[in-house]
Amino acid sequence: MRTSPFFHFLMLGFFKERKKHIGVIAISLVILFLLGSALFISSSIRYSLNQTLAWEPDFVVQRTQGGQKVNAPTAWIDDLLEVHGISKVTPRVYGRYFFKAKENSFLIVGVDFMDEQSNKALRMMMDETDLKQFLKGDNMLVGEGVSTHLKTHFYPNGYTFLTPKGVFKKVNLFKVLPKKSNLISNDMIIVPIELAREILGMGEDEVSDIALNVPNDDEWDNVADKISAFYYDIHVTTKEDIKKAYENLYNYKGGVFLILFLIVIVTFVLILYQRYSMVYSSERRHIGLLRALGWSIRDVLKLKFFETMMIVVIAFVLGVALAYLYVFVLGAPLLREIFLGGANLPNSVILVPVLDFGILSSIFLIYAIPFISAVLIPTWKIAVTDPKEAML
Amino acid sequence: MMKAMIVIDNLNKHFKSGDDIFKVLKGINLQINSGECIVLKGVSGSGKTTLLSIIGGLDRPSSGKVLVEGESISKLPDLHISHFRARKIGMIFQHFNLFDHLTAAENVMIPLIPTGLDMHEVNHKVEVSLKLANIFHKANSAAGRLSGGEKQRVAIARALASNPAIILCDEPTANLDRNNSLKFIDILSQLHEMGKTIVVATHDPLFDTLPFESKIIPMEDGSLVDTFSKDTLAES
Ligand SMILES: Nc1ncnc2c1ncn2[C@@H]1O[C@H](COP(=O)(O)OP(=O)(O)OP(=O)(O)O)[C@@H](O)[C@H]1O
Ligand SMILES: [Mg+2]
Numbered sequence: 001m002r003t004s005p006f007f008h009f010l011m012l013g014f015f016k017e018r019k020k021h022i023g024v025i026a027i028s029l030v031i032l033f034l035l036g037s038a039l040f041i042s043s044s045i046r047y048s049l050n051q052t053l054a055w056e057p058d059f060v061v062q063r064t065q066g067g068q069k070v071n072a073p074t075a076w077i078d079d080l081l082e083v084h085g086i087s088k089v090t091p092r093v094y095g096r097y098f099f100k101a102k103e104n105s106f107l108i109v110g111v112d113f114m115d116e117q118s119n120k121a122l123r124m125m126m127d128e129t130d131l132k133q134f135l136k137g138d139n140m141l142v143g144e145g146v147s148t149h150l151k152t153h154f155y156p157n158g159y160t161f162l163t164p165k166g167v168f169k170k171v172n173l174f175k176v177l178p179k180k181s182n183l184i185s186n187d188m189i190i191v192p193i194e195l196a197r198e199i200l201g202m203g204e205d206e207v208s209d210i211a212l213n214v215p216n217d218d219e220w221d222n223v224a225d226k227i228s229a230f231y232y233d234i235h236v237t238t239k240e241d242i243k244k245a246y247e248n249l250y251n252y253k254g255g256v257f258l259i260l261f262l263i264v265i266v267t268f269v270l271i272l273y274q275r276y277s278m279v280y281s282s283e284r285r286h287i288g289l290l291r292a293l294g295w296s297i298r299d300v301l302k303l304k305f306f307e308t309m310m311i312v313v314i315a316f317v318l319g320v321a322l323a324y325l326y327v328f329v330l331g332a333p334l335l336r337e338i339f340l341g342g343a344n345l346p347n348s349v350i351l352v353p354v355l356d357f358g359i360l361s362s363i364f365l366i367y368a369i370p371f372i373s374a375v376l377i378p379t380w381k382i383a384v385t386d387p388k389e390a391m392l
Numbered sequence: 393m394m395k396a397m398i399v400i401d402n403l404n405k406h407f408k409s410g411d412d413i414f415k416v417l418k419g420i421n422l423q424i425n426s427g428e429c430i431v432l433k434g435v436s437g438s439g440k441t442t443l444l445s446i447i448g449g450l451d452r453p454s455s456g457k458v459l460v461e462g463e464s465i466s467k468l469p470d471l472h473i474s475h476f477r478a479r480k481i482g483m484i485f486q487h488f489n490l491f492d493h494l495t496a497a498e499n500v501m502i503p504l505i506p507t508g509l510d511m512h513e514v515n516h517k518v519e520v521s522l523k524l525a526n527i528f529h530k531a532n533s534a535a536g537r538l539s540g541g542e543k544q545r546v547a548i549a550r551a552l553a554s555n556p557a558i559i560l561c562d563e564p565t566a567n568l569d570r571n572n573s574l575k576f577i578d579i580l581s582q583l584h585e586m587g588k589t590i591v592v593a594t595h596d597p598l599f600d601t602l603p604f605e606s607k608i609i610p611m612e613d614g615s616l617v618d619t620f621s622k623d624t625l626a627e628s
Contacts, residue, residue: 005505005514009498016493289489292450293503294478294554297470384470388451391489 006299010306020278025315027271031264032319032367033326037335038260039359040327044351053243057090057211058220060237061227069235071206076231080210083226085219091207093193095200097161099149106146107188110196125177125185138195139174145186147176164201171195268367272374279304279378287382288390297383304379305372312368320360328353396462397558397589398424398447403456405442405614416442418614420456426557429580429590431599434611440593441486443611444560447591448481449473460558478503482551484561488543492536496527496546499535500553507554517553525549525579541572548579559583561592565599573598 014021061080063072080089093110111122113131129141140158142150150159150173158172177185191199197206214223224236279287290300326332328351336351382390405417416439424430432440445451447458449465457464465476477483482503490499500518509517522528527545530538535546544564551559561580565573573596581604583590592599600608610617 003511005501005509005511008511009501009505012494012498285489286491289491290502291474292448292477292483292485292489293550294474294481295502295506296474299474299506386445386451388445391450 006302007306010303010310013303014307014310020282021311024271024275025311027267028311028315028367028371029319029322031267031271032316032363033323034260034264035363036320036323036360037327037332038257039356039363040323040354041332041335041351043356043359044327044354047352047354049243053239056239056242058214058239059212059224059227060242061210061212062235062237063209063231063233064235065233069209071202072209074205074207076210076234077207079230080212080227083223085214085216085223086212087215088213090211090213092209092211093196093200093202094208095196095202097189097199099153104149105187106142108196108199109188109190110193110200111190112193122190125190127178129175134174135192138169138171139191140171140195141175141177141190142173143177143185143188144179146189147173161199163199169195169199171199268370272370275308275371276374276378279375279382283379284382285391287379288385288387288392291383291387292391297380300383301376301379304375308372308375309368312371316364316367320363324353327351395426396423397426397428397460398422398591399459400424400447401457401459403443403446403458404454405439405446405451406454416614417446417453420614420616422609422616424589424591426589427584427587429584429602429604429606430592431602431606431608432591432593432611432616433595433599433608434593435595438611439614440611441562444483444562444591444593447558448483448560449477450483474506478506479554480556480558482554482556482559484544484547484551484559484564486563486566488547488567490535490543490546490550493534495532495534496538496542496549497522497531499546500550503550503553517555518549521549521552522546524552524582526575540567541569541575544568544572544576545579548576552583556588558589558591561590561594563594563596564592565594565596577602 061072061076062069063076064070074091077089077091080086091112095108096105097108098105111126113135126141134141150156156173158170160168160170163169171191177188177190196202197204202208212223212227214220220238220240224238227236228234287300290303291297295303327335332351400420400422403417403420404415406413406415408414420443422430432443434440442451446453446466447460449468452466457466459465460476460480463476465473468476491502497518500521501514504514504517519528519531522531525545525548527542527549530542530546535543538546544567564576564580568576577598580590580592581602584604584606599606
């Protein structure tokens with residue numbers, strides 16, 4: 001491509017005066033990095049929240065004893081089926097199994113493979129699994145985290161569980177669950193429901209809890225009240241409760257985020273002011289001189305526009321790319337603590353890469369428009385004065 | 393034969409500072425023919441720079457008009473006046489006014505950029521004018537590092553880049569030693585031979601005895617002392 005003299009000159013000026021721009025690019029980069037990181041973390045969390053909620057049923061019924069959750073009897077299932085408004089009752093069998101060597105734990109989930117899966121997330125995970133083959137022996141589907149953990153401890157093909165009854169139970173690793181469901185499945189081991197009972201030491205007449213679907217939102221309160229009245233030791237959790245619990249974990253609307261935001265805005269205003277006054281001081285003579293040498297107002301504005309655009313684009317692309325690396329590759333050390341609110345959340349939460357182009361482009365505009373204006377408005381004011389005046 | 397290149401008609405320029413009006417140019421009438429060399433002589437503050445700026449379209453008159461090749465430049469819209477400056481006027485400023493961070497060649501390129509030439513033509517013109525101003529050997533040196541005489545030759549090359557018909561020089565020798573001043577006069581006579589219309593504003597006595605035909609017009613307190621009368625203007 002043949003470069004036009006205009007772009008040749010633009011590049012020349014830009015690189016020969018890079019000292020003038022490097023500070024502003026660096027500070028903009030930091031601002032955009034912070035904003036970008038905050039955006040990436042919060043949209044990733046929002047995504048996680050939605051995913052997690054999709055995993056949750058409308059209601060969960062648990063048995064409590066002394067305020068603690070214990071296994072529920074299967075007898076409850078029939079009673080619940082009687083309740084008007086409940087479309088589906090799913091007994092769930094799951095529990096944590098602690099891997100002694102490193103005190104890591106897996107989530108064992110028992111699934112009734114004969115039942116049609118109402119849970120979307122589960123359906124997605126088990127896509128493409130050959131169920132017939134799977135059910136032939138003691139097989140398990142494991143999340144990626146589990147798979148790598150087993151591999152590093154030299155169990156590439158399966159694992160021998162020690163049941164509470166003191167029996168060793170060897171289970172083959174059938175397949176690793178797809179990466180896209182990592183958020184939920186990372187530490188998960190899916191086995192047939194009977195096998196789960198065995199590993200977790202649960203009786204035939206026990207379930208961990210019972211999930212209910214109530215299609216009509218208006219009936220939620222009604223149904224919840226009715227169920228609560230059934231037994232003295234029944235505890236009902238709705239999807240709303242779960243959502244609230246999660247939202248409390250992510251305190252990204254909290255004070256630290258506000259302070260961060262304030263710092264970003266103040267710094268940004270300072271940058272704008274620096275650019276604005278720079279045009280009036282050091283650029284003034286240059287603009288007047290260009291005008292004196294035959295450049296029209298439009299030529300001068302074009303030069304300054306592209307020059308500023310280069311700064312804006314360099315800072316934006318680098319800032320956002322660094323934020324992406326920092327959040328999704330490094331896992332956002334430091335900032336993560338602010339957003340995830342410390343200890344509440346199990347450390348297995350991974351920040352899933354989520355790119356929200358809508359917000360990215362609005363950040364770009366919110367950054368670029370004031371920045372370009374801060375340069376073009378004074379440039380224009382100088383360019384329209386007589387060159388002799390401007391060159392003084 | 394004597395074609396009028398620049399006609400200045402009852403030109404006034406004043407600056408306001410608060411309630412005071414400060415008259416810098418007072419009723420100037422002047423006709424400069426194509427190929428002529430005019431030397432405006434006057435003490436500091438007599439209004440030479442102001443007059444040159446108005447001729448070059450860098451400043452606007454308070455009243456009166458300036459015609460270049462019959463066209464009144466002070467009334468042109470920006471795009472036209474910029475065009476006019478780029479194609480018709482080569483200006484050599486009192487303080488050279490180079491971009492110090494750019495090389496000599498890059499400085500000379502500046503007036504060519506808005507003319508719509510391609511890179512090849514631009515480079516060619518830059519080379520020609522650097523050679524003409526006898527500074528081609530410093531083409532790739534940063535302007536800020538050049539000596540005063542070299543800077544001025546770069547300024548000359550820049551003024552010549554778009555091959556303008558009119559060259560305006562403001563105190564061209566004020567920052568030069570005698571040797572460099574004489575070199576400048578050499579270049580000036582070359583330009584004269586090329587048929588350029590030249591206006592020099594100076595108080596340097598060197599210009600009293602130029603080796604080529606020139607017209608010295610003394611300037612005093614915003615007026616031309618020995619100038620064309622209104623009648624001469626009317627005759628032409
Ligand atoms: N923008 C301005 N505002 C107010 N006064 C001005 C302005 N420009 C020039 N003047 C005044 O007009 C007068 C003429 O200035 P000008 O620069 O034309 O003089 P000059 O003959 O070029 O002087 P020198 O030889 O010192 O360059 C000076 O007294 C100057 O102070
Ligand atoms: Mg002057």
